Amino acid sequence: MDAFNLQLQNVSLRFQVQDLQSQINALKLSQNNTANIQLSSEPDEKLPIQRCRWTFQEDQLLLQLVRTHGLTCYKTLAKHMEGKKPSQVYFKLRHLKQLYETHKDDTRVYNMNKKWFQYFKSCNC
Incomplete structure (x- = not known):
């Protein structure tokens, strides 16, 4: 089972995929320039979250x-x-x-x- 970190513009989440098709879909998502997905061996690795700032x-x-x-x-x-x-x-x-x-x-x-x-x-x- 592989773990992925997903970071969109204002969202960061972590998910795990259990089958090959889910892994392929996650990798396709990372290649369409809307997300940055990384394979991670660290189960609790956290990505910084960009929060909406108000002036x-x-x-x-x-x-x-x-x-x-x-x-x-x-x-x-x-x-x-x-x-x-x-x-x-x-x-x-x-x-x-x-x-x-x-x-x-x-x-x-x-x-x-x-x-x-x-x-x-x-x-x-």
Whole structure:
């Protein structure tokens, strides 16, 4: 059984193939320039994950767009944000909402995310 590390633009995962056809498919995937697959003998070898980074300006623009279009219009929000995908917008908003729900009484976290926390409080969402 061979192990493969797969790294796409923003995703890194590890999988094992148990038959020859799966191994051939994995190698074909690595050759079509959409992924980088490497044979690995190390079972716990980790590849660095590239995370989506948000600048302060993007964060402020997202807040403005959310106030205009609402929290659930990920495609619309992403359309107005150059270089962002709907899934990235979704995960950013989910992270901020979870942060609000778990840290709304923490002054330090509140001050770092004040405008978002005020928005979540005002919309009761």
